[in-house]
Amino acid sequence: MRKILVIGAGKSASFLIKYLLDKSIEEQLHIIVGDINIQNAKKLIDNHENGHAITLDIFSNQSRKEAIENADIVVSMLPARYHIEVAKDCITYGKHMVTASYVSKEMEELDTVAKNKGLVFMNEIGVDPGIDHMSAMKVIDNIRSKGGKMILFESFTGGLVAPESDNNLWNYKFTWNPRNVVVAGQGSAAKFLQEGTYKYIPYNRLFRRTEFLEVDGYGRFEAYANRDSLKYQNVYGLADIKTLYRGTMRRVGFSRAWNVFVQLGMTDDSYTIEDSENMSYRDFVNAFLPYSHTDSVELKFRHALKIDQDDIVWEKLEELDIFSSTKMVELKNATPAQILQKILMDSWMLDDNDKDMIVMYHKFGYELNGKMHQIDSTMVAKGDDRVYTAMAKTVGLPVAMATLAILNEKITTPGVQIPINKEVYNPILDELEGFGIKFTEKEVPYLGYNPLNV
């Protein structure tokens, strides 16, 4: 039996562990799932004969090292900041490692020693990052092999609620860490390339500079720009590309309504609100509006943001009950972002049988034999329920597949890496199709930013 240690039995581990257990007899696998709360691990193993739950406190050096030393390969599904301790132990005990997280600076620094020891440290092999890298590189490599020259790459991902479970005016529910949704886009301006020109969007404009995307069978979406669209420019070999844009997808209308919170300052996570514990939701909203002895919070709100009486944005706000004077914040020394998160969690949590949905959309513009071409590639994956989500499926399955491929020596190139090479992405993308995670490519006219050719 080969031993796979999975550390962390949280939201994203359900499909990962199911996949490995399903393969465990045929592949002779023993799956050890470690979590600080052993019940989380037990629930996902569900008494499978080849599964074994252990209590694993990542801060206990002894138990962590012992578990890692005892494994043949280690999967870390911990929050990204905890990977590095696991990675160092993997170096010490000579174990391969797989994560779905961005390569941190500390992780990158282990590259040489991982290579010297012949260890594969595969990262960013979830959905975004992960499936986006793999599906994009497959098309880009294909265009290049035909002699094409990439001139445009735009890539969009959204974690949304599936249409059949979509029953609120925002067409949105939390399918992942709510905090990340509330503070999304904060920090430096979003930066990208359009037709050879660098463009910058400050946070306060981010949700008003969206673009539309149509997905066959699913209708229209909108997207706002990610912080740094240029992050993978060199990794993907796109140094000379004219247009490079990465974005986050929402249903049309979400961003315009979300912008109301941004404008008022309700997403700010940099300071705490006085006496937040004893505020009603209405008090919280009122803290961002001028004092008035006579005017209602509602009218001050409409006036400040110029919201007409028949604007759908207003109904979205009312749906969240933000003007309630009886619902209380009940959070001590909370930041505006923390309070807003609480308010949204009242409305946007998945119900037991709700299905989520991951949508991905890539546009590839290229020149071949003097002509311009464009390929649009889309993928929609739906979850089964609140535990077996599309998010868990699209994050967990590629992690699981990569883990098995490394164990079976199908992936052998050592070092700290992300899945941008054929040996990695081809078999995984093929296998993902069997799970319904399939990209549909179509050739469309290349429009670029001069569609009328004027």
Place this chain on the structure above:
Amino acid sequence: MRKILVIGAGKSASFLIKYLLDKSIEEQLHIIVGDINIQNAKKLIDNHENGHAITLDIFSNQSRKEAIENADIVVSMLPARYHIEVAKDCITYGKHMVTASYVSKEMEELDTVAKNKGLVFMNEIGVDPGIDHMSAMKVIDNIRSKGGKMILFESFTGGLVAPESDNNLWNYKFTWNPRNVVVAGQGSAAKFLQEGTYKYIPYNRLFRRTEFLEVDGYGRFEAYANRDSLKYQNVYGLADIKTLYRGTMRRVGFSRAWNVFVQLGMTDDSYTIEDSENMSYRDFVNAFLPYSHTDSVELKFRHALKIDQDDIVWEKLEELDIFSSTKMVELKNATPAQILQKILMDSWMLDDNDKDMIVMYHKFGYELNGKMHQIDSTMVAKGDDRVYTAMAKTVGLPVAMATLAILNEKITTPGVQIPINKEVYNPILDELEGFGIKFTEKEVPYLGYNPLNV
């Protein structure tokens, strides 16, 4: 002869040095002016027999310590971050010290040792902070001595161009560090108290939440909120006050136009623009607007910010030449804020004979014998020219007066302090009147935030 060491012969030192030299014979003073560029010091001393210019590099421990040891009292007009080295030497050599800057944490920590050595470390005795403290505390102490209870305190200061030199559409010129103007208001939300309620304004709304102020003889001004209006709540003894607001004054219309830069992201100082060196002003503006093959930068700008064709804001922007394709940025790796500062400096520098103007406006609301009262107190000071500015006058004169008062043992309370006590503010405010820096107080009906009493 008593020796006064003035470190730093920059913009704010002109009146300070002139005052001390004018008093030097009668008061038996020898004024040593140290600057890293001795020419700056010489220019301000202008061959006065009791003045002496020295080269003083604050980073050279030996020359700094020597100059301080040799003085009877030390005035630091350096940028605020450099005061602490001077302060430590003043402790070592037992010298009093005066600055016009905010008390830093490091400065505050010297309080006990300064007290033990009987040294007066007077800070925040310029204009804002400085004259604002003194003029406000005089009225507040007076209200309290009558048995009044403070319920409202609002305080506004503006460094502006005098009406006779006001010849641009913004009614504004730089009279102080331009960088501080460009990044003003950034960071956490502005926080203040209105009628017992904490209010917060995020940066992106700051310049749209202004209020109007009328100054007799000078017309209407507007003010936007300072970052932390509550900073002096306890220092002024206003723990129970209902309304506490501090703001910055501009001529009406400035803030609405400035907000355009804020909204586009042009005041951001947190990242650098690609290839800023080779950009035209027009390229810079275009970096914050979507790419278009057909539409002009002007139309994209108007559309993005919803600026009608007959809006005065547009003329203000055109006056700055921000759409020029021939004026070049010429700054390497510059932040948006640095580039904007350069563009503004083309238009907003004082001419040789331009006069600047400092305006201050306090509102004091109080209850006395069951009745509500309000006192409004205003001050306007004008400069003589580009060197002898109102800014230099209002910063430098109180510093000079405090220095002499300490030397003459009129101010004796030791420790790190700001000018909120009668022994300090009464004689200085009296003497400032002789220089035309005079507050006009008038009783007005108390309106508060419920003027119609509904």
